[in-house]
Amino acid sequence: MKHKMKPESLMMSHGYKPELSEGAIKSPIFQTSTFVFKSAEEGKAFFEIAYGLREKHKGEKTGLIYSRINNPDLEILENRLCLWDEAEEAAAFESGMSAITTVLLEFLKPGDLLLSSIPLYGGSDHFINKILPKWGINVASFTVDQTKEDIIKQVEATGLADKLAMVYIETPANPTNDLYDIKGCKEIANLFSTPEKEILLAVDNTYMGPLWQHPLKHGADLVLYSATKYIGGHSDVIAGACLGSFKLMKRVKGLRTFLGNMAGPWTGWLLLRSLETLKVRMDTQAFNAERVANFLNHHNKVEKVYFLGNLKEEDGEQYQIKQRQCLSNGGMISFDVKGGEKEAFKFLNSLKLIKLAVSLGSTESLAEHPATMTHADVEFAHKQKLSITEKMIRLSIGVENYNDIISDIDQALEKI
Ligand SMILES: *Cc1c(COP(=O)(O)O)cnc(C)c1O
Numbered sequence: 058m059k060h061k062m063k064p065e066s067l068m069m070s071h072g073y074k075p076e077l078s079e080g081a082i083k084s085p086i087f088q089t090s091t092f093v094f095k096s097a098e099e100g101k102a103f104f105e106i107a108y109g110l111r112e113k114h115k116g117e118k119t120g121l122i123y124s125r126i127n128n129p130d131l132e133i134l135e136n137r138l139c140l141w142d143e144a145e146e147a148a149a150f151e152s153g154m155s156a157i158t159t160v161l162l163e164f165l166k167p168g169d170l171l172l173s174s175i176p177l178y179g180g181s182d183h184f185i186n187k188i189l190p191k192w193g194i195n196v197a198s199f200t201v202d203q204t205k206e207d208i209i210k211q212v213e214a215t216g217l218a219d220k221l222a223m224v225y226i227e228t229p230a231n232p233t234n235d236l237y238d239i240k241g242c243k244e245i246a247n248l249f250s251t252p253e254k255e256i257l258l259a260v261d262n263t264y265m266g267p268l269w270q271h272p273l274k275h276g277a278d279l280v281l282y283s284a285t286k287y288i289g290g291h292s293d294v295i296a297g298a299c300l301g302s303f304k305l306m307k308r309v310k311g312l313r314t315f316l317g318n319m320a321g322p323w324t325g326w327l328l329l330r331s332l333e334t335l336k337v338r339m340d341t342q343a344f345n346a347e348r349v350a351n352f353l354n355h356h357n358k359v360e361k362v363y364f365l366g367n368l369k370e371e372d373g374e375q376y377q378i379k380q381r382q383c384l385s386n387g388g389m390i391s392f393d394v395k396g397g398e399k400e401a402f403k404f405l406n407s408l409k410l411i412k413l414a415v416s417l418g419s420t421e422s423l424a425e426h427p428a429t430m431t432h433a434d435v436e437f438a439h440k441q442k443l444s445i446t447e448k449m450i451r452l453s454i455g456v457e458n459y460n461d462i463i464s465d466i467d468q469a470l471e472k473i
Contacts, residue, residue, distance in 0.1 A: 153283025
């Protein structure tokens with residue numbers, strides 16, 4: 058049997074041919090807006106394929122036309138991203154938000170119903186609950202404590218069950234690490250699907266991906282990433298990605314062409330560089346997070362720790378979902394300090410190594426205060442219900458030496 062290489066072994070070479078670029082071992086930055094056709098016939102053929110005017114002949118490739126449609130740095134990046142999630146096709150975007158909004162706009166139309174989990178990333182929450190309704194799209198949301206039966210009843214109670222078009226979830230939820238069951242969500246989508254209309258499940262996999270969770274394997278139709286986070290991983294680029302089947306991605310890429318929100322060549326190139334170290338970075342982050350969580354679990358100034366590694370068999374369903382769909386405990390930890398905003402701020406202001414900033418998944422460790430920062434916009438009642446209270450701190454664990462991260466946390470907790 059042919060040996061199948063792991064994605065991390067292919068991140069330096071997959072999809073790139075040095076002989077097409079003067080033997081350069083790394084892909085050059087194809088900083089170009091347009092591409093020269095060898096002949097008018099070739100230009101015609103490229104357009105026929107790009108615009109779907111005819112099927113490809115056997116062995117025929119999509120030609121390079123114009124960098125809004127495609128560019129080698131993006132093509133190579135998209136090919137490599139497919140390896141982690143074992144997706145048929147990927148599309149790179151100029152931000153996570155542009156990947157998310159393009160998917161929502163492509164698969165929803167006025168009158169439709171969107172079913173979404175809460176909490177969602179602030180930007181996604183705003184687009185779904187404030188902007189989509191302006192376009193006549195209805196939204197219903199569910200929380201982690203609702204059973205599948207509750208959610209189904211809730212959809213039926215809207216009177217719009219036949220208009221359901223998409224289920225959209227984020228798991229683990231930010232910042233509480235609550236888990237949603239991907240397979241269970243697809244079962245809900247299937248229940249309302251008809252032979253004419255398949256209801257899609259889209260999963261924002263930014264918190265765990267692309268190494269630690271593969272939603273497509275659990276029934277998701279589309280996977281979304283803010284590539285600004287783990288994929289980019291160095292806090293120096295904003296980007297996004299969407300992955301799925303050829304059939305669905307053709308539509309996503311089609312709308313991307315006309316919205317013009319694809320990533321540029323420089324962003325594509327930066328992400329190619331990041332992907333080479335993705336596995337070593339994420340392995341180290343998970344290794345460090347395990348140790349930091351263990352330290353927090355035993356600290357007398359810490360009231361509660363929200364970390365996937367803390368789930369035990371007696372936690373029932375949450376534990377089972379983790380066993381089924383998560384390949385790691387991840388690199389994100391939230392915790393409640395004893396006290397409130399004053400104590401939480403004292404901690405944040407006392408950190409020396411860990412940076413006080415939003416975002417996550419980067420090489421440097423970050424800390425922030427969800428209630429007043431990333432989740433400031435969430436309704437107060439929702440915040441209380443979701444345990445996003447004034448005493449909560451969210452940590453994104455980086456690749457520093459874990460003893461240094463722990464010692465920084467320790468000295469900052471002492472200041473409270
Ligand atoms: C950051 C983030 C986004 C938005 O991505 P941008 O690259 O900032 O546009 C979406 N979802 C999640 C879970 C995120 O953390």
